[in-house]
Amino acid sequence: MAGDQPPQSLDDWFLSLLACPGCTARRPLHLGNDQTSLICECGRYSFPITDGIPVLLLESASVLDDTIPAGGKAAGE
Numbered sequence: 457m458a459g460d461q462p463p464q465s466l467d468d469w470f471l472s473l474l475a476c477p478g479c480t481a482r483r484p485l486h487l488g489n490d491q492t493s494l495i496c497e498c499g500r501y502s503f504p505i506t507d508g509i510p511v512l513l514l515e516s517a518s519v520l521d522d523t524i525p526a527g528g529k530a531a532g533e
């Protein structure tokens with residue numbers, strides 16, 4: 457339809473399939489500003505992208521903010 461933009465890029469679609477392994481809620485991930493990392497929506501983890509492949513392993517992740525509890529922000533307090 458006129459005026460419609462493509463809904464999203466392939467990258468957006470791909471990212472929508474991924475989820476943070478560190479969050480019990482399996483939160484989505486977002487591409488970092490440097491385009492070489494994926495940031496969990498929880499704000500705690502950053503996962504590296506190696507040769508274009510996201511490495512979604514907690515042992516490879518950087519902890520961005522360890523004040524955020526693992527598993528994501530408290531739910532249903």
Ligand SMILES: [Zn+2]
Pocket residue numbers: 476477478479483496497498499500501528
């Ligand atoms: Zn997370």
